[in-house]
Amino acid sequence: MLGFGTFSHSISAGRKTGMGYDVPEGVDIRGRYDPEFARILTRDALQFVADLQREFRNHIKYAMECRKEAKMRYNNGAMPGFDPATKSVRDAEWVCAPVPPAVADRRVEITGPVERKMIINALNSGAKVFMADFEDALSPSWENLMRGQVNLKDAVNGTISFHDQARNRVYKLNEHTAKLFVRPRGWHLPEDHILIDGEPATGCLVDFGLYFFHNYAAFRQNQGEGCGPFLYLPKMEHSREARIWNNVFEKAEKMAGIQRGSIRATVLIETLPAVFQMDEILYELRDHSVGLNCGRWDYIFSYVKTFQAHPDRLLPDRVLVGMAQHFMESYCDLLIRTCHRRSVHAMGGMAAQIPIRDDPAANEAALELVRKDKLREVKAGHDGTWAAHPGLIPTCMEVFTNYMGNAPNQIETMKRGDAAVITEEDLLQIPRGVRTMEGLRLNTRVGIQYLAAWLTGTGSVPLYNLMEDAATAEISRVQNWQWLKYGVELDGDGIGVKVTVDLFGRVVEEEMARIEREVGKDKFKTGKYKEACRIFTQQCTAPALDDFLTLNAYSHIVMHHPDGSSRL
Template structure:
């Protein structure tokens, strides 16, 4: 990483990533000053809230269970609503997601026919310096009307459809736990989330206003209403600093951690001037459930494939999210359909599409206002279901029949723990980590589009089984020896499948070590992306 003299005009800030010619458009002194101001005002609070997560985890490890907060009972029982939802966010029946760094994918997603598009600086994007700055450039060019390009591989030209014919853009910055190691403010790495948010807002708010849209965000990985309060303060301060009305920036928050499910009312309340809805981030939610309850023997989950949305804690959390949101005038967004088209196998393709259709029918019947897909070809499948809704959303469905308490939100899924399940965890987890270390965050594996949550479920599931010495369905106990025997065998098969050239040119040895270390660690570490990010940054030097 080369230090950049370009940042010398902003006191106390060092840009440690290489500043390529185009990057100067993003990293202007004014923009750097803007994001540095956010870090200086709110960075300490972010770190304090992360420390509170660790304190809370100690209580969970000692046997305490998540529950609704007695001190915020008045908010849960109060009669209040969020601010009115902007016009171009009222119809979000089908949302598509994908990484922000791939220009062609950004254009294809905007043109996919989906109502809205979440472009991702987080779980679907490996946070290399080039990916993060390249993503900002893509979005700046979008709102400047210059995003079109020609693919050098085939000469094909790509450009976005006119406004009104393309998806409404929503941007997901990184979560509170992630740093931006390439930007130091007063000697400390700044928040990745505030960097992503601040740069996008600073560079695009004026062009967004001209189009009649606004700066819209998806906020990930929150664990409490206090973390939502911090985001709200960041939004408000940023808006005032730019001279735009408070409430211009709007967000949807992913409820993808177990503690947050007990604070949905409070999260909506804290961000009531800026929020438009909540989303069921199902894959990260499973990961969080395992992580937060991992040491409790009453909450050991079966194979990942048996932890499905229609049952147990996942079903309860989905229904409670719908009821909570609609009571407050907020959208309740459904979760991801990770299936992608299966080329060359019509039967498998039909089966994949049928799974998506059934999942979307369940969501629509429950009362969700919209849903996610990961591939343009699945937009039509989701639209087949949500397009039949009599209105653009289902805010009128109050779901007063839903009664979900602590017991329902914690009910574990029933099912088997199998060697096959362990093998899948090893196979998918390692391949995803290897791709992430190589700079790719959205990875097609076994006919599913996977992001970081997949690898997190894989390594925490094995960690939990190892911690408890859980029994497999065939009677064997899960031991470190059995895990490594399976991991070694799966990696041998994978190498044979991929070939030596692909294996040696990739980062499989590092990926295997990360997966092994985290699966067998004494404590369940918070995020695999934290140690992996260090390797990612080291590789850029």
Template sequence: MTDSNKPSATAIDGLQLPPLNDASAALINKTTQEFLVALTRKFRPPLHAVLGARAKRQQQIDDGKLPDFDPATKTIRDGDWRVAELPEDLTKRRLEITGPVDRKMVINALNANVDCYMADFEDSQSPTWEGLLQGQINLHDANRGQLDYTDPASGKYYQLNDNPALLIARVRGLHLPEKHVLVDNEVAPGGLVDFALYFCLNFQQRLKNNTGVYYYIPKLEHSDEAQWWADVFRFTEDYFKQPRGTIRATILIETLPAVFQMDEILHAMKDHIVALNCGRWDYIFSYIKTLKNHPDRVLPDRQVVTMDQSFLNAYSRLLVKTCHRRGALAMGGMAAFIPSKDPDENAKILAKVKADKELERTNGHDGTWIAHPGLAATVREVFVDGLSGNNQLHVLREHDQPVTAEHLLAPCSGPRTELGMRTNIRVALQYIAAWISGKGCVPIYGLMEDAATAEISRTSIWQWIKHKMTLDNGEVVTKQLFRDYLAEEAKVVRNEVGDQRWNQEHFEQATQLLEQITTADDLVEFLTLPGYALLD
């Protein structure tokens, strides 16, 4: 056992933790540890069951069945019911910024000209133990209004402004473990660890601040997974003797199976849910992953798979209609662009962002996401100045034609190009290198890339290999063609980043991992699972 995996001397019976520094030990006290153990013991076994059910559903799709609405839950879809009334401070979410939980990022995000900040322990956070613990400390300080930071390189001082954005924490997906936390000698689920620590450390302060404990929940595929989270929420509220609805959640509809379960997810969580969100990048990744064995559903270049594609626009419209019928908000997706210092290029970027957000507003979304504060002013023109109130719950889309499974599964037209494949390789390689070096959110070629966009990049190539797709240059995509392109593009990336960064950020390991997961006979479900083995 390495030093980082030695049990902490302060851990209670049944719990093993790495040694904690003074700041972490003060927060992860006996009360927090006891709750974490109780939560894990109760909910780890049923989590294994719902993940097993997920795998069985995927096997049916792999064998030829296409996703569809479940006839067994038609009464829920047809029923006249609504979710619990929304808390007042969650009715105005016109513009949200997202990002990892490092200290300076948290301050800048909370100070941005936005309504909400989603503090992300998931796709934009590399789950190093040190990074996760520091993230919990940062959010604890933020909730107390005692967050500041001095940049050691520049000496610049950062502190929270008055009236910061509303803080919402995103926990890890159900599939991710937390290898540093063992309960009864078995790893704890990463999402439960994130959830438990954030709740314990902050619920009392947030109640003093006249608000609740708010979460984003990612990567659900089915209402039985939503029911699992609803049971976690109820158990937690009862454990700490808090009223029902103290915990409120926004669920990301970012998997293809989940789009057929939106009514059922809302119903399962109706005491706690406030919104669904169009997690578009993970949704595209899930479209590839879910339909990986279907040769008629192979996507083109990532750059042309935009929200005006029919299958994505249908997903957006159905989410709005479903949410508003049930009294829940319908959040839009991410603008991943980064402002450019070149005025002409920046004007083009802002025009693309504005057009994208106008489409979401027209569809009826109540708010949207950005990844960079420099986009806030442009998006506010659309989702703040462009709305007559705090949201668009009045947009019911009741005269729409029904959105069918055929609409949601429609093949996507567009080219498959050598340039697109080479770009995917460079993006995936740079992101994986950053991730295994402890950075989960990285600017690459003018976009803020996170795990979801890297997943699209590498699974597209895997699917092109599997189905022997032909590029615009006449080449058939094979494992060997990918290896050839990877060797060439690795040299390009090394030249771009320089030898020092190439060696410091483990690019050789990243190249090996990208080669392994892209040429595997069976699709590796998440790159973060083999990548996690490379993290401390």
């Protein structure tokens, strides 16, 4: 079996940029130089990333153009649906490669950013899996991304530690830890600090390429074949995007000289178009798949974005768009059936609550909501679920274990092949509920606060007893935009009041005053709240809806240092 020396055959003459990084031809680093980052940004690793970029960039560009064409169709009145051209894939009786024993039991997974202390606590949390996130829970600054790669390398090697000087406490890994999954960014996000042949690198290829290059050998040495690396793949809309990932995996395995199918991935079904492509996505990844996940918050965001030109499909207050809505229940039900028919995991959604330490009654009420949601998931057939905070893991674990017993999953016991067919109409049923002034206010208040934190480098933010990530800001933004565009008449306390630009302006002013009271004048003054307010307000009132808030805001956190040679 060949090792990582296999990579060296393709490396061309490189160049060292002053006191900065040693880079191969055609690669420029515009991020700050740091000796720790140089451990990750080696010439060999950068050559691997560049090879991936050069081979797949045209495929990625084509996939992004296909997204634009689909959006135009939906904006002109078309509806997403099952593709007649791939009916044979959906009807055929095929299965994915067997789930590796190392990740057969995934009943509770914890997620969070690739911050050093978070990684240690999450791996020690008692969860079966920790998903380290380069995507929605991370603000993609150069510092966060590169420190995240350093942290993950140390975690895989078992050497990660963190000294909390304020508490005079050292954090280290326990003997038994959760299995590590990594979520790279989506296809649409660039990495502006790394240029390849004069163009920004594709963010997910940077995240995957650096992580794979530096860690696969350690995975194999420490855990043997069939033990990873494991990934989560976000934001896909079509199976052609899964095909690119599959080809990336095969290229990486071939270059490293490792067994085909060593890399395994779970795909988040978090866009409305993707729910009609689940069989096809699994088919493209059938040698590398370990299931699908219900990314339900992003799914709600995608529902609004997909139907942005359909005034008959306005969402109610976002707090009312839960699993009791028929289109949401149908989406999860179809995901479970699809995964189990193809012999892989069907993972449930996020429990976003965080412990309420100063109010035991409110804390118990929150935990009861978690229990009910997790019981619904396990009874429906999910093989596992997500939690945002270590304090929720015992509750989630108890619910799943009480129902599943010692079985690692429900793949074989919950096949349900004879269940009623889920139709396009089920998946597209219009949500029901009221639209209120409080809904508009909550969207505005949460969206601005999340974006303010994101601009200062924090992508996972506790707000009003919930752990929020980028999906929260996206739902808030697109719902405000939708209500403004169509002049929604509010129900409840605001009955007879239409959402106009003037009304929204008053709401923004009043909610900014509330934020200042809640966070304190000093924090408000030194934070990025005014900048976040300006960006969020522009996005909500723009004539055309931008695809992603974070893509628009990314330019505000890019900091170039020419040739990566500057040191701060």
